[in-house]
């Protein structure tokens with residue numbers, strides 16, 4: 001497992017650093033707040049290294065104290081410093097600065113492609129591993145494409161799909177993710193509850209570990225999502241967790257025709273209806 005792997009359930013073996021921190025707890029070492037576990041020092045260090053993500057992931061695996069500081073302070077600062085526009089939009093009108101699942105989950109969602117497990121519409125033999133992404137673009141216009149018409153008052157940001165080649169496959173796999181603003185009060189959540197959609201039994205959100213709804217099972221996948229992604233009609237699946245994180249996968253058609261699209265449905269979200277893959281990973 002690489003040292004920067006973003007895994008909440010990681011059970012990393014005790015390192016020397018971990019042992020040092022534990023000694024610190026029992027009084028053999030200097031005060032816990034001194035040196036590297038001091039928040040102000042950590043903030044200065046991370047400012048200097050421009051909020052380097054692998055380093056932040058590594059910090060969280062050293063010991064419990066550093067993990068606590070990173071989750072309480074550093075992930076929030078990373079999000080604010082590296083994605084100020086989307087964070088500003090997500091916090092707009094919010095009375096507190098907490099997000100469902102916490103800053104760590106949000107930071108992970110912004111900068112980490114979670115890979116893909118097989119789903120009913122995405123039949124792949126081997127799971128695709130996740131990876132940190134260097135650059136990413138989230139768009140609320142794209143997010144609108146993933147909402148049914150009655151829920152388009154919601155604000156949802158979704159990124160451009162991360163493209164993964166499948167060995168021997170005709171089409172590439174597109175992996176996408178997104179986040180709602182104020183999901184608890186969103187129309188999408190209300191709709192899921194009104195329809196009495198059941199949470200998936202065995203699937204958990206890769207970003208916060210919470211339970212998820214399948215939007216395909218809920219019959220809440222609009223055609224605009226297919227059009228936006230340039231996918232097959234039954235070639236995509238996405239899920240929304242109870243904290244308002246969205247993630248999913250689709251088969252990206254190398255070349256498709258606008259003639260497949262229903263002109264009466266979602267005509268205002270026509271981008272991406274014809275595309276060639278420009279693989280980035």
Ligand SMILES: [Zn+2]
Pocket residue numbers: 113114115131162163164175281
């Ligand atoms: Zn990816």
Ligand SMILES: [Zn+2]
Pocket residue numbers: 101105205206207208209210241242243244245
């Ligand atoms: Zn989540």
